[in-house]
Amino acid sequence: MKTKKPNAELVWKQIEDMLAPRLRLSITDRVVYSHLVRHSRLEGQLSLRFSIPWLSRSVGLCSNSTRWAVRRLISRGLLRLAQCSKAGHVIEVLLPEEILAAGADKADGANRTAVSAPPSFLPAFYSQGEDFLKTAALRKSIHARERGRCFYCLRRLTPQARCLDHVVPQSEFGGNSHWNLVSCCLQCNSQKGERSALDFFRRLYRERRLSDAELAERLRALDTLAAGRLRPLRAAQANSLPHKARRPRLLPTAS
Numbered sequence: 001m002k003t004k005k006p007n008a009e010l011v012w013k014q015i016e017d018m019l020a021p022r023l024r025l026s027i028t029d030r031v032v033y034s035h036l037v038r039h040s041r042l043e044g045q046l047s048l049r050f051s052i053p054w055l056s057r058s059v060g061l062c063s064n065s066t067r068w069a070v071r072r073l074i075s076r077g078l079l080r081l082a083q084c085s086k087a088g089h090v091i092e093v094l095l096p097e098e099i100l101a102a103g104a105d106k107a108d109g110a111n112r113t114a115v116s117a118p119p120s121f122l123p124a125f126y127s128q129g130e131d132f133l134k135t136a137a138l139r140k141s142i143h144a145r146e147r148g149r150c151f152y153c154l155r156r157l158t159p160q161a162r163c164l165d166h167v168v169p170q171s172e173f174g175g176n177s178h179w180n181l182v183s184c185c186l187q188c189n190s191q192k193g194e195r196s197a198l199d200f201f202r203r204l205y206r207e208r209r210l211s212d213a214e215l216a217e218r219l220r221a222l223d224t225l226a227a228g229r230l231r232p233l234r235a236a237q238a239n240s241l242p243h244k245a246r247r248p249r250l251l252p253t254a255s
């Protein structure tokens with residue numbers, strides 16, 4: 001759909017001066033967003049059909065980093081996913097003034113680091129959903145889902161040496177829903193810190209704490225988690241598991 005071409009100078013200034021600092025966009029997200037704006041709205045098009053390989057080649061990033069950047073931009077409301085298929089993605093690209101207007105009322109004057117009050121323009125992926133830190137039973141259901149292994153390094157865990165970790169850090173508005181919490185060892189929890197899960201998996205691989213195959217499997221698990229298809233194991237389900245601990249296994253569901 002054709003739209004009026006915006007003032008490119010104004011758009012660029014709004015990205016640099018307002019959008020990036022207010023949403024604390026990473027360099028990767030800025031590059032990907034700017035490139036998509038360039039090829040959609042600055043050409044008078046509201047939406048854009050593209051593939052991850054095309055986008056990653058264009059911005060000089062690997063396909064995994066590009067895919068995650070697109071996901072973050074969608075989840076933060078800078079892009080709207082209109083279609084996703086093997087042929088590629090169709091996204092609507094929002095301009096800075098549209099994004100900021102959507103969240104201006106509550107964002108202005110808000111404490112930008114307050115996890116309990118994320119800006120309203122952050123979507124449910126980051127800020128809503130059932131709070132799985134709220135009760136012991138809910139926390140246990142996340143531990144049960146990982147079946148006694150650290151989500152990151154696959155080390156066997158004991159109840160005394162495990163904790164829950166936010167995959168998207170709370171400082172980046174990662175929420176307490178089941179798709180953002182994983183069971184992990186204390187060492188991984190401490191070492192991951194504010195890093196992205198992707199970066200942390202790479203570190204584990206470089207340190208030879210994950211093999212080639214384990215890294216590939218963990219990245220698939222991360223994708224499945226991000227898609228909301230790695231569900232917590234509630235008490236009844238957990239009790240039906242055999243006592244002998246097993247390697248974590250993905251549990252894709254229909255939704």
Ligand SMILES: [Zn+2]
Pocket residue numbers: 150151152153154155184185186187188189
């Ligand atoms: Zn670990």
